Amino acid sequence: MAVAAPTINEAAPAGRKRIKITRTLVFSILFVAFGVWLILGAINTLTPETSTLLTFGAGTPDLPVPTQIITLISGIYYAAAGVICLIMAQQRLRTILLLIGGVLLIPVIIIIAAADASTNVTTLLSVSLRLSTPIVLGAMAGIWCERSGVSNIAIEGMMLTGACNGFVVFTILSPNLATGEAQLVGVIISILSGGLMSLLLAWLSITYKTNQIVAGTVINIMAVGITSFIRREVLFSSEAGRGTLAPWPIPVLSDMPVVGEIFFSGRPIFYMMFVLVIVTHVMLYFTRWGLRTRAVGENPRAADTLGVNVIRNRWINVFIGGMIAGLAGAWFSLETTGSFDDNMTSGRGFIALAAMIFGKWTPFGAFAGGILFGFSDAMGQRFQFLGVPIPPQFLQMVPYVITIIVLAGLVGRAQAPKADGVPYDKEGK
Amino acid sequence: MMRKFLMGAGLAALAILPFASITAQDEITTVCLVTDLGRVNDGTFNQYAYEGMVRAAEDFDLETTYIETQAQTDYATNIDTCVNEGNDIIVTVGFLIADGTAAAAAANPDIMFIGVDQFVANPLPNYVGLQFREDQGGFLAGSIAALMSESGVVAGVYGIDIPPVVKFRNGFEQGVAYINEVTGSEVTALGVYIDDFVAPDRGAAAAEQFIGEGADVIFGAGGPTGSGGIAFAASEGAYVIGVDQDEYFTTFGAGETDGADRIISSAVKRVDNGVYLMIEAAVNGEAYPETGMFVLSVENEGIGFAPAHDSDVPEEVTAQMEEILAGLIDGSIETGVDPVTGALLSEMEMMPEATPGS
Numbered sequence: 001m002a003v004a005a006p007t008i009n010e011a012a013p014a015g016r017k018r019i020k021i022t023r024t025l026v027f028s029i030l031f032v033a034f035g036v037w038l039i040l041g042a043i044n045t046l047t048p049e050t051s052t053l054l055t056f057g058a059g060t061p062d063l064p065v066p067t068q069i070i071t072l073i074s075g076i077y078y079a080a081a082g083v084i085c086l087i088m089a090q091q092r093l094r095t096i097l098l099l100i101g102g103v104l105l106i107p108v109i110i111i112i113a114a115a116d117a118s119t120n121v122t123t124l125l126s127v128s129l130r131l132s133t134p135i136v137l138g139a140m141a142g143i144w145c146e147r148s149g150v151s152n153i154a155i156e157g158m159m160l161t162g163a164c165n166g167f168v169v170f171t172i173l174s175p176n177l178a179t180g181e182a183q184l185v186g187v188i189i190s191i192l193s194g195g196l197m198s199l200l201l202a203w204l205s206i207t208y209k210t211n212q213i214v215a216g217t218v219i220n221i222m223a224v225g226i227t228s229f230i231r232r233e234v235l236f237s238s239e240a241g242r243g244t245l246a247p248w249p250i251p252v253l254s255d256m257p258v259v260g261e262i263f264f265s266g267r268p269i270f271y272m273m274f275v276l277v278i279v280t281h282v283m284l285y286f287t288r289w290g291l292r293t294r295a296v297g298e299n300p301r302a303a304d305t306l307g308v309n310v311i312r313n314r315w316i317n318v319f320i321g322g323m324i325a326g327l328a329g330a331w332f333s334l335e336t337t338g339s340f341d342d343n344m345t346s347g348r349g350f351i352a353l354a355a356m357i358f359g360k361w362t363p364f365g366a367f368a369g370g371i372l373f374g375f376s377d378a379m380g381q382r383f384q385f386l387g388v389p390i391p392p393q394f395l396q397m398v399p400y401v402i403t404i405i406v407l408a409g410l411v412g413r414a415q416a417p418k419a420d421g422v423p424y425d426k427e428g429k
Numbered sequence: 430m431m432r433k434f435l436m437g438a439g440l441a442a443l444a445i446l447p448f449a450s451i452t453a454q455d456e457i458t459t460v461c462l463v464t465d466l467g468r469v470n471d472g473t474f475n476q477y478a479y480e481g482m483v484r485a486a487e488d489f490d491l492e493t494t495y496i497e498t499q500a501q502t503d504y505a506t507n508i509d510t511c512v513n514e515g516n517d518i519i520v521t522v523g524f525l526i527a528d529g530t531a532a533a534a535a536a537n538p539d540i541m542f543i544g545v546d547q548f549v550a551n552p553l554p555n556y557v558g559l560q561f562r563e564d565q566g567g568f569l570a571g572s573i574a575a576l577m578s579e580s581g582v583v584a585g586v587y588g589i590d591i592p593p594v595v596k597f598r599n600g601f602e603q604g605v606a607y608i609n610e611v612t613g614s615e616v617t618a619l620g621v622y623i624d625d626f627v628a629p630d631r632g633a634a635a636a637e638q639f640i641g642e643g644a645d646v647i648f649g650a651g652g653p654t655g656s657g658g659i660a661f662a663a664s665e666g667a668y669v670i671g672v673d674q675d676e677y678f679t680t681f682g683a684g685e686t687d688g689a690d691r692i693i694s695s696a697v698k699r700v701d702n703g704v705y706l707m708i709e710a711a712v713n714g715e716a717y718p719e720t721g722m723f724v725l726s727v728e729n730e731g732i733g734f735a736p737a738h739d740s741d742v743p744e745e746v747t748a749q750m751e752e753i754l755a756g757l758i759d760g761s762i763e764t765g766v767d768p769v770t771g772a773l774l775s776e777m778e779m780m781p782e783a784t785p786g787s
Contacts, residue, residue, distance in 0.1 A: 057641065123641025127634045134630075232468060243687045244664070337629035338660060338686065341653040346628045381635050385584070385619040385642070392590060392622045 027098055028085040035079030038108075042071035052111045053118035060122075060257045067115045074108045077101070109379070113386045124378055126262045130336075132374025133273045134159065134345070137328035138352025139359065139366035140280050144321035145198075146361060147284060148314045149297040151421035153216035154201050155325045156349025157223030158194040162329025164227035166190030167340040168234050171242065183245055187269070187330045194326020195319050197223065202318040206311060209423035220349075228342040235340060242338040245269070269331045276324060281363040293317055297417035300424040310424045325349070361417060457518060457541075457712050460486060461511035462495040463504070465523030469495055474700045477674065478522045478545050481704030489712045491518075504529040512537055518711050520545070520704055531556065541711040545700055552721025559703040562726035563593045564600035564766035565757055566696030567650070569727075569734040570670045571604020572753050573694050574646040575616040576746045577668050584639035585620035586632045586658030588651020594622070595771030597650040597672065597696065603765050603773070607753075619644060622651075629657020636662040646670065650696070656680045663688025668740070671695035675735035684739055693742050694750075695735035702731050724768070727757045 046068040054063040081097040088094070110119060138155045145152035170186030177185070197219055204215040245267045254264040284290040292313055295303040300310045328348075333340045351373050358372070359365025384392050462469070462482050469479035479495060486493045494514065496507040504526045511519045512533060520543045521530040527547040534542040534556035547558035574583040585601050588594050598620055605618040619642065621635050636647050636658040647662035649655030650672040659669035660680055669692050671680060681689035703725045710717065717723070725731020734750060756762035765774050 118642075120638075120641035120643075123638050127637050127641075130637075131631070131634050242682070244660075332630055336633055336661075337653075337657045339629060339653065339656070339680075341627045341629065344627050344629060344653070346625050377631065378634060378638065381621045381623070381631075381638060384621040385639070393624075 024085060024094060024098075028082045031078045031082030031085065031098070031101055033082075035075045035077065035082060038071050038075030038078060038112075041112075042068050042075060046071060046115065050115050052114045052116075054111075054114075055118050055120045055122075056258050057120060057122040057261055062118070065111055067111060070108065070111050074104060077104065106375070110382075113383055113388050117386060119382065119386060122258050122261050124382055125375075126265075128375035128378040129262060129371065130266070130270060130374070131377050132370040132372075133270050134328040134331045134348045135352045135355050135373050136273050136367050136370030137269075137276065137324055137331065138349050139356040139370050140276050140363065141194075141321040141325035141328065142353055142356040143280055143284070143361055143363060143366060144317045144324065145201075146356070146420050147297045147417055148293045148317035149300060149417060149419040149422060149424065150202070150205055150314055150318050151212045151216070152198075152201060152318070152321060153213060153350075153353060154197065154219035154223075155328075155352050156345055156347065157216075157220035158197045158322050158325035159329040159332070159345045159349050160223045160227050160343065161197050162190035162194040162326030163333040163344060164230055164329070164340050165193040166326075166330045167242075167333035168230055170334060171235065174242065179243055180246070183243075183334055186334050187245075187327070190330035190334065191323045191326040194329060195323040198318050198322020198325070199315075201322070202315050205423060206314050206318070209425065212421050212423070224343055227340075231340055231342060244338040245335045267335050269327060269335045272327060276327075277363050277367045284363065294417070296424075297419055300419050300422075304424075304426065310426070314424070328352075357416075360415065457489075457491065459492045459494070459514075459516045460518040460520065460708060461514065461516035462493070462520040463507045463511060463522065463526065464495065464497050465526060466498055466501065468497045474545055474673070474698075475522050477700035478520060478704050481701030482520055482708065484701065485705045485708035485712075489709065491708075491712075498526075501525060505532070508533045512540060517541065518543065518708060520708075522546070524548075527558070541717075543704060543707045543711075545704065549721030552719060554717065556721060557707055557717040558722045559700070559707070560722050560724045561593070561698050561703075562724060562732050562764075562768055563596035563696075563698070564603070564764040564768060564771065565727050566672070566698065566732045566734070567597040567600025567602075567648075568604040568607070568757065568762075568764045568766075569732075569750065569754065570597075570648050570650075570672075570694065570696040571601035571606075571618065572608050573734065573742075573746065573750055574601070574618075574648055574668075574670060575605040575608035575614065576612075576749060577693055577742065578616050578646045580643045580645040581615060582617050582619065582639075582642060582644040583646040583648070584618065584636075584642075584644040585648040585650060586635045586639075586655050587620060587622045588626040588654050589624055590622045592769070592771045594651060596766060596768070598622075599766045599771055599773050600764050601648055601650070604753075607762065623654050626652035626654055629653045629660070632656070632658030633661035636667075637665070640665055640667055646693075648672070648696075649676075659692070660686070660688065663691035667691065668693050671735070673698050677735065677738045690739040690741075693737050693740045697733045697735050699725060699731050699733065702729070727754060 048068055050067040052065045052067045054065060078101060081101055085094045085097055110121065138159060141155050142152055166186040166189045169189040170182050173182040173185055201215055201219055204210040205212040247265060247267050248271065250264040254260045284294065292303065292308045296308060296310050296313045304310050329345065332344050355369030355373055356366045358369030359367065460482055462479055464475040467473055467475045469475055482493055485491065496510060498504060498507055508519065508521060508529050518541045522545045524546045527544055530542055530544045530547065534553050538555055540555060542556040544556065544558045548560065549556060549558040583605060585598055587598050602618045605616050608614060609616055619639055623631050623635060625631065632649065632651065632654040639647060640662060644667065646668040647659055648670040649659035655672055656676065659671060659676065663669045664687050671692060672695060675695045675697060677683065677689065677692050677695070681692055703723065706729065707723060727733065737747065753762060767774055
């Protein structure tokens, strides 16, 4: 990474223009093809009587939608938007058309997938948001680390350690403490365990200037070993399932139809996701610490010259990032499942990295990325039980395909902090 | 250190072997068990295999030892250790240890080998693999789900679509269809495969989506992923059905976890019975099946359904379930699922090239 970074920067100016044109071109052609496919599908396989019943949960009226007309209209939109983008060179118009197309994609897919059936939109959205919780938190962890110039691919390992230790402590304490108190201690232990793992990363990569990818990989592998060892030693005798963190419905707001179920009926760590996105944003852009952090991540030498303690800044940011990753781990074991299993984070730490890059290292961008991945996971499941005639193996690939499309579509513009992954040497070289 | 010890043990065994084989050739006195990754009290098939061995040892007066495997690379070494200690029966647990077991069985024709969850390609007289009729377990789960559903929607959270899981799913859906046919109800069965056995949060997400679609009975068949699904569904007030073992005791902490009154049954695979029966056969000098595999089904109590425990399953339903179980045992009810691949027989007729054995 340390070696590769300057090469990318040198290559970028020459290659950027060409990549940009190709991307618009590719998206335009994709739009036209998708539009034509929708129109043909609407005419050939759907009848005017086909309708999709969208439901929104108890206490709300159902919404019947004429599937054929919606499909036809959206097909025409995609085809037209694609053609306009191909012909007209005006960048702003293109962006708006493509953006509308992207937003429109989700309802259109739902309506087509649920043709002749009903589907509950509210649970789809609330499940999406819930599944995106660890991804968004992981992405925030990544932002704290990488904005200060330490690349952190060990989010997965920090999450796993947090998930394990928090749950183990909760299990040990639960005979003696009230469930809520034991869970609270568990969550705190999760946070601290994530922080502890991040100190290892900081020690290796800041103090000893180890290659940060290697240090991160080591931590990931070590976390798998340590946590499965702890599970075997401690949890087997009491491997029974446990209660999860109790839901915290927000008074009044949670009674609202649709919105209440999606946003205001969650559990504590779910709400922490929103809080931490805002906190991270405010920290980065509206505080002295944030300014210093960005300076350290972009140009540590300049920051050092102005009297910022680069090493200290990085240590603290990495530690805070690790604690957020630990909290994401608590989401798995303490908030959602009431159990710990080997490797239960199953790659979400890496998806979080993708979300962070998707969001160009900004909190709100990463938040959007996290939701996209959560949504595509929920959607992949929904496609399966709506009986979309595609083998489940392909539907399970949906989140990863979206990852590839999203990253390929945006990689030209994603700019990492300049000093990301480069150890700072005060003596200078 | 360990290696030296093993070598020492091997040499000692070599020295004793000529004498030992004279006395122990016909009479079976010792059993050794090699676990899959895990321990003999880990709540998985390791534990059930171990319990079956211990029960058999008590009944037939055998000495038992076991080795807990720490890494996949140790499979062959651990089997060798059991061989060198002069055991008469060796039980190995898990699909992944099958190759090592087959090789050891070929090299040691005097020792009887029992492989849990193992498919035997080349049958040997001293090696038997235990296979399960998961489709029957799924059928029972589907029957009780359809009988208990009030909303008319039931659902399954499944793991990776490998044959045992496919068998559970298709069996479940066939069970629902059977109840629809018998009682005239119109219960729909939904289901998703999740490409990970250890993603309980995604299992929970699937269960939440199913509940949103109106499902009121959820079947979880996919390791921790499925357990995550039923734990969540139970906390939301849906009825749930577990798998492999009686999940009332594991996932629901023997009634201590929230929602323990919602688990109405589990589709149980009796690994312990399989191990017990095969040890019994070896002790009595009975030959192992010529196919090299012993199939556990409802007929030999290898597959069954767990009791309702704290849940409010009416007696009529339990009685009806007993009837269905009896029907599966006497063959008057068939699951309609291929016992090897798990495919629906009705679909296989349409695709003749997919028939097994071709």
